[in-house]
Amino acid sequence: MNKLSSLALNEEGFVFDPTTGNSFTTNDIGLSIIRYLKEGKDSEEILRSLLDDFEIDSDTAQRDLIDFLAQLRVYRLFEGS
Amino acid sequence: MNEISIAVSGINAVDNPGPGVGVVRSIKEDKSLQVKVSGLAYDAMEPGIYLDWLMDRSFVMPYPSSAGADYLARLLYIKETAGLDVVIPTLDAELPFYIKNERELAGHGINTFLPDKEQFDLRSKEHLTDVADKIGLSVPPTEVVTSHSELTAALDRVGFPAMIKGIFYKAYRVHNHLEAESAFHKIVNEWGYPVLVQKIVQGDEINVIGVGDGAGESLGNMAIKKLWITDLGKIWTGVTIDNEPVNRATELFLKKYSWRGAFEIECIAAGDKIYLIEINPRFPAWVYFATGAGINLPARLLRAALGLPFERDSTYKPGRLYIRYTYDMVTDADTFQKIITRGES
The missing domain is CATH 3.30.470.20 (ATP-grasp fold, B domain)
Structure with missing residues (x-):
């Protein structure tokens, strides 16, 4: 969570990690997931928020969330579950 | 504030640039300092000589590896002709001269701000392993070798690709024994033993x-x-x-x-x-x-x-x-002629 809190995000999905200098791009859903994680929401809360924010079915939202969290773990940006 | 006269080396802003042009540009951007800069060059083609918005004067220097007396005499000449309160050397090969002669230079009113010999x-x-230990960092697996047979054995342990390094200067990335041997001999011929074999991280x-x-x-x-x-x-x-x-x-x-x-x-x-x-x-x-x-x-x-x-x-x-970017400039031959004929411009 600490690592996530230091990430700099812009509206267009550019993500900069000031610790490593690495940068990433993500889509609107990815950006929202990072923002919710920064707010301290857990997976279930994030899933509910995604369903409210995007025209997306529950299965797709859940799959996207699991995939995206796995990506964040690969880049050592997120350690939670 | 009175005008300060400084000299800065490493004005070879080429594809492997020296730090001098960046140093001078930085100092000139401090508007509370009134600074006159002499660029110290080792070749008439060093681009910094021609950047007249940064260098007020330029001087060709003898190589620092030559007799220290010649180098010192050149600095004293610069002091006499252009003024010299501070020298900022920026090239590795110059530093032993400046560190060794720090007091003598100060005696002539030429100040430096450099590490001492031990530093x-x-x-x-x-010494890197020891330094790394003390400051909480790691070092890649490294072996010190002093012969061809030690090189082969070290490479077997470290593996490829590896870096073959001189103690102070030169480092080659190598991918096989043939490249490693070539790099080893180049370093030994130029800088002597020992040679370091380091795992690439x-x-x-x-x-x-x-x-x-x-x-x-x-x-x-x-x-x-x-x-x-x-x-x-x-x-x-x-x-x-x-x-x-x-x-x-x-x-x-x-x-x-x-x-x-x-x-x-x-x-x-x-x-x-x-x-x-x-x-x-x-x-x-x-x-x-x-x-x-x-x-x-x-x-x-x-x-x-x-x-x-x-x-x-x-x-x-x-x-x-x-x-970083490249930049093209065109000038007449006046400065070049002066540098070639007089060693200064």
């Missing part, structure tokens, strides 16, 4: 630029990640970062060794480990990056050399981008 020797790759190149005050504190430091490097391994784009382990290592480095003067710490970050690759006892060629990010280290160093008050603030914004 200078820390950059020896033989893959990761992000993280560097720190800074100036130590000689009493364990910093006059400012900044960490960057290299984003893109040239075929010669030189930075072309980079970004400022705020990396706690690297910041802590820099602080420890200054405290443990009471470093005085400019430095660059080169690291590789691989996963959770940060490897110390090199310590350079001078400004790096990308020195202007720090100035552009708000920390004018050359101006602070100049002030320290003259005993003037200086800032110590190291606050900068992570995410500032550095982009």
Whole structure:
């Protein structure tokens, strides 16, 4: 969570990690997931928020969330579950 | 404030650039200093000679490896003809002369702000393991070899690709025994024994630029990640970062060794480990990056050399981008002719 809190995000999905200098791009859903994680929401809360924010079915939202969290773990940006 | 006369070397702003042009540009951007600059060159084609908005004068120098008396005489001539209150040498090969002759130069009113001999020797790759231990960093597996048979055995243990390095200068990336032997012989012929065989660690190149005050504190430091490097391994784009382990290592480095003067710490970050690759006892060629990010280290160093008050603030914004670029200029042959015929312009 600490690592996530230091990430700099812009509206267009550019993500900069000031610790490593690495940068990433993500889509609107990815950006929202990072923002919710920064707010301290857990997976279930994030899933509910995604369903409210995007025209997306529950299965797709859940799959996207699991995939995206796995990506964040690969880049050592997120350690939670 | 009275006009200050300084000399800066390393004005070879070429594909493997010296730091001099960035140092001068930084100092000239400190509008509270009134500075007249002499560029010190080793070749009439060094671009800095022709950048007349930065260099007020330029002088061709004898090689620092030549007799020290010739080099000293040239500096005294510059003092007499152009004025010289402070010299900022920026090339590795010059530093032994300046460190050895610091007192004599000061006796002539020529000030420097450099590490002492003991600090200078820390950059020896033989000492890096010890330095890394003391500042909380790792070093890639490294073996010291003094013969061909030791080289082969070391490569068997370290594996390929590997770096073959001289103690102070030169490093070659090698991918097989043939390349390793060639690199080994080149280094031995030029610099002698021992030679280091080092495992290549893959990761992000993280560097720190800074100036130590000689009493364990910093006059400012900044960490960057290299984003893109040239075929010669030189930075072309980079970004400022705020990396706690690297910041802590820099602080420890200054405290443990009471470093005085400019430095660059080169690291590789691989996963959770940060490897110390090199310590350079001078400004790096990308020195202007720090100035552009708000920390004018050359101006602070100049002030320290003259005993003037200086800032110590190291606050900068992570995410500032550095982009080196090429530039073409056209001039008449006047300056070139003067440099060739008189050795100065």
